[in-house]
Amino acid sequence: MQLPDQLEFSCPVKLLYGRRALEHLPYEFGARNVRRPLLLSDEDAVRENRMRALTDALRASEIELGAVEPPAQGIDLDLVHELAAIYRDRDHDALLVMGGGALMDLAKLVNIVVSTGQDDPAGFGASNGIAQRLKPMALIAPAAASGGEASGHVKADRIELQSIHLMPDLAVIDERTVGAPDQKAVLNAGLTALAFGVEAMLGAKRNPMVDIYAANAVQMAMAALQSAAEMPVALTTRMLTASATVMAGCILAGKAPGKLHRLGTCLAATGRLSFSEALGVLLPAAVTLEAHKHGRVPARLLSALMGLERSSGTPVGQRSLLAATALMSLLNDLYRLTEGRLPRNLRDAGFEPDDLAAVCAAFDETAGDGDQDAAMVMLQQALDGKPNQSGC
Amino acid sequence: MHMPAYFEYGCGVKIVAGHDALEHIPEMLARLGAKRPLIVTDPGVAGAGLVDILTAAIKDRITIGGVEDGVPPDSSIQTVVAIAEAYRRQTCDALIAIGGGSVLDTAKGVNILVSEDSDDLLAFRGSGTVKRPLRPLLAVPTTSGTGSETTLVAVIKDETRHRKMAFASPFLIPDAAVLDSRMTLNLPPVITASTAMDAMTHAIEAYTCLAKNPLSDVGALNAVKLISRHLPQVMATPEDAEGRLALALAATLAGMAFGNSMVGMVHNIGHALGGVCGVPHGSCMAMLLPYGLEYNHHKNGHLTADLLVPLAGADTYARTPPERRADTVIHMIRELNESLHQACEGRYPRFLKEVRNAGGAQAVPRDALPRVVRAALDDAAILFNPEDLDYDDYILVLEHAWDGRPLDRSLIRRGP
Numbered sequence: 001m002q003l004p005d006q007l008e009f010s011c012p013v014k015l016l017y018g019r020r021a022l023e024h025l026p027y028e029f030g031a032r033n034v035r036r037p038l039l040l041s042d043e044d045a046v047r048e049n050r051m052r053a054l055t056d057a058l059r060a061s062e063i064e065l066g067a068v069e070p071p072a073q074g075i076d077l078d079l080v081h082e083l084a085a086i087y088r089d090r091d092h093d094a095l096l097v098m099g100g101g102a103l104m105d106l107a108k109l110v111n112i113v114v115s116t117g118q119d120d121p122a123g124f125g126a127s128n129g130i131a132q133r134l135k136p137m138a139l140i141a142p143a144a145a146s147g148g149e150a151s152g153h154v155k156a157d158r159i160e161l162q163s164i165h166l167m168p169d170l171a172v173i174d175e176r177t178v179g180a181p182d183q184k185a186v187l188n189a190g191l192t193a194l195a196f197g198v199e200a201m202l203g204a205k206r207n208p209m210v211d212i213y214a215a216n217a218v219q220m221a222m223a224a225l226q227s228a229a230e231m232p233v234a235l236t237t238r239m240l241t242a243s244a245t246v247m248a249g250c251i252l253a254g255k256a257p258g259k260l261h262r263l264g265t266c267l268a269a270t271g272r273l274s275f276s277e278a279l280g281v282l283l284p285a286a287v288t289l290e291a292h293k294h295g296r297v298p299a300r301l302l303s304a305l306m307g308l309e310r311s312s313g314t315p316v317g318q319r320s321l322l323a324a325t326a327l328m329s330l331l332n333d334l335y336r337l338t339e340g341r342l343p344r345n346l347r348d349a350g351f352e353p354d355d356l357a358a359v360c361a362a363f364d365e366t367a368g369d370g371d372q373d374a375a376m377v378m379l380q381q382a383l384d385g386k387p388n389q390s391g392c
Numbered sequence: 393m394h395m396p397a398y399f400e401y402g403c404g405v406k407i408v409a410g411h412d413a414l415e416h417i418p419e420m421l422a423r424l425g426a427k428r429p430l431i432v433t434d435p436g437v438a439g440a441g442l443v444d445i446l447t448a449a450i451k452d453r454i455t456i457g458g459v460e461d462g463v464p465p466d467s468s469i470q471t472v473v474a475i476a477e478a479y480r481r482q483t484c485d486a487l488i489a490i491g492g493g494s495v496l497d498t499a500k501g502v503n504i505l506v507s508e509d510s511d512d513l514l515a516f517r518g519s520g521t522v523k524r525p526l527r528p529l530l531a532v533p534t535t536s537g538t539g540s541e542t543t544l545v546a547v548i549k550d551e552t553r554h555r556k557m558a559f560a561s562p563f564l565i566p567d568a569a570v571l572d573s574r575m576t577l578n579l580p581p582v583i584t585a586s587t588a589m590d591a592m593t594h595a596i597e598a599y600t601c602l603a604k605n606p607l608s609d610v611g612a613l614n615a616v617k618l619i620s621r622h623l624p625q626v627m628a629t630p631e632d633a634e635g636r637l638a639l640a641l642a643a644t645l646a647g648m649a650f651g652n653s654m655v656g657m658v659h660n661i662g663h664a665l666g667g668v669c670g671v672p673h674g675s676c677m678a679m680l681l682p683y684g685l686e687y688n689h690h691k692n693g694h695l696t697a698d699l700l701v702p703l704a705g706a707d708t709y710a711r712t713p714p715e716r717r718a719d720t721v722i723h724m725i726r727e728l729n730e731s732l733h734q735a736c737e738g739r740y741p742r743f744l745k746e747v748r749n750a751g752g753a754q755a756v757p758r759d760a761l762p763r764v765v766r767a768a769l770d771d772a773a774i775l776f777n778p779e780d781l782d783y784d785d786y787i788l789v790l791e792h793a794w795d796g797r798p799l800d801r802s803l804i805r806r807g808p
């Protein structure tokens with residue numbers, strides 16, 4: 001790999017993965033002087049016995065858990081302040097989140113308020129305005145994740161913030177709390193993590209530290225997606241999905257999202273497909289485009305996608321075609337598996353050639369960095385999901 | 393991808409690397425709320441002019457509270473207490489440790505005392521005793537090997553009781569590791585080669601031993617690739633700043649890998665050899681690495697085989713029949729040792745019998761091997777080695793490594 005002249009990397013998240021991972025929480029809390037974490041959990045935590053698993057794991061320890069179950073819908077500042085008041089009144093010293101998506105966004109906002117004393121998190125500005133360490137935060141990660149949970153991003157109620165300090169200190173993936181079998185959630189989370197990983201391994205900003213998380217996002221997501229057909233979704237598949245999304249969050253960290261991510265957001269904004277589906281249909285095009293730009297697809301990406309034994313004999317010049325083909329055949333398999341509900345390309349999602357210009361214009365507004373041409377090439381290629389060796 | 397039933401992975405240290413990474417220190421300290429750092433180092437590093445490079449890079453933008461350059465080769469409580477006093481006297485508010493493992497361990501110890509406002513370092517020994525963030529600490533490694541800039545451990549000697557104290561806490565991890573190519577540009581060839589082989593061994597043992605996980609695996613493979621590609625270049629062209637930076641990054645990657653996935657018998661025997669015969673750690677690693685892979689071959693040969701990709705490329709891996717790959721890897725490591733021996737004009741030992749001490753005498757007499765074995769039997773690094781070793785097994789390995797003969801695999805006793 002070509003090493004960058006300047007490199008900056010950090011990932012404060014410690015991953016605890018596997019059997020009885022929750023039982024390691026008391027030690028990790030103790031080492032961080034945490035005695036009274038405030039737990040934010042989703043509405044299914046009790047019904048699915050996840051709450052029981054957590055309290056069992058903490059029972060023999062000195063950890064005193066306080067729990068709240070915020071309403072499932074909508075984060076607003078009032079709710080953030082309400083939870084911040086509970087945190088202060090009950091003398092909590094850390095945040096513990098069991099669940100994904102908006103719940104983690106909520107926790108990040110509460111943490112800003114209780115750690116900085118600032119009532120309006122938006123006051124920190126969109127990018128890296130938070131200068132101080134926040135209160136310890138631990139995520140008990142589900143398979144049904146958005147991919148942003150472990151990142152330093154928060155997006156809620158017109159607030160959008162990025163900071164490395166918003167990343168959780170701990171991400172726990174335990175068999176008892178990874179969540180009930182939900183094929184759709186596994187597919188969405190898997191595709192998102194796969195896209196984050198592929199984009200990080202292709203980009204000019206690739207470096208050997210980010211590679212650790214990127215290669216694992218790709219290989220864990222591939223393994224999960226390839227076994228998602230099994231019903232009910234196997235425990236190992238859910239464990240892999242949850243860890244792939246933690247990898248995705250570590251890749252994103254406190255950085256601005258990349259091109260693929262932004263274009264996916266614009267496609268999802270049309271309402272015709274989800275963010276994860278958008279990332280999925282764009283992936284083969286992203287590989288061919290970046291390979292065209294940088295001359296090659298890294299061998300490590302190919303081995304993460306299809307295994308070392310199958311990928312190792314591929315000449316450098318054929319790697320991008322093979323990588324794109326592997327991704328397309330994955331999309332075809334998932335299309336068949338979901339009886340057409342998961343799109344293979346933009347036409348499956350109802351797009352026509354004439355629709356692309358508007359998406360492209362919206363993309364240009366988000367970045368304005370002259371990447372519009374590249375976006376158009378990706379969209380055109382994703383329309384029919386055909387490989388395009390020329391790149392343009 | 394190998395998913396263990398349970399694993400942990402994390403590395404809290406921020407990595408800042410580049411040819412002028414030192415120049416970033418003032419803004420990094422400012423972001424951490426510090427204005428007056430104390431520089432901690434040892435006489436060798438100061439004498440080599442590296443502290444001058446550091447101070448020149450930062451002095452216009454930050455006030456240096458002082459320079460303490462007396463850290464001994466084995467960090468001690470006495471040194472830690474003395475430097476903590478200097479820190480307070482000069483009203484410093486952060487630490488910059490520039491040097492190797494001992495300097496960094498000392499700075500970690502100092503940081504405990506000044507942050508906790510204590511003079512009793514022993515009160516904080518053990519695991520998890522330090523429970524809150526300490527003062528900002530930046531690590532500037534001056535060799536590319538130990539990887540200690542990434543670890544949450546400090547080992548400090550208690551002179552009065554003649555024993556080593558271990559301190560472990562997530563808060564001992566430095567805030568950042570600053571990797572600057574200027575810090576290793578003038579390392580002598582033998583040190584360059586042997587420290588790089590220490591890093592190589594961290595990566596390879598992390599990848600092939602029992603505590604491996606899929607995250608440390610990727611970091612380990614990347615480290616092996618960077619070292620195998622850049623070490624020969626740096627030996628041929630010592631002023632190759634790109635190569636120096638690549639080796640520094642590789643050492644940090646390898647440190648992150650073994651910090652999470654531990655090491656095996658090469659470190660186990662190496663610790664004993666270092667303790668009994670005074671052989672430098674990196675030399676021990678280089679000489680013993682092929683033997684560790686040979687001894688464990690029947691347990692982890694398939695993992696050793698994977699190393700052919702970063703060592704020789706995916707094409708060579710694909711061309712080599714699967715059952716030959718591990719042997720090819722072991723052969724390549726022996727060849728690398730041979731070429732480093734030549735590049736160092738014989739001063740880089742390949743076999744135990746070749747090691748000389750400062751006076752030119754043989755450092756490892758053959759009759760010292762039983763003492764080395766007894767020390768190895770007491771060393772915990774063996775816990776994660778795939779195959780067990782008893783007294784006779786150690787002797788078998790050490791005698792082969794002494795002579796420089798490949799291990800006769802028919803003599804290895806296979807455990808369950």
Ligand SMILES: [Fe+2]
Pocket residue numbers: 538590591593594659673677
């Ligand atoms: Fe070592």
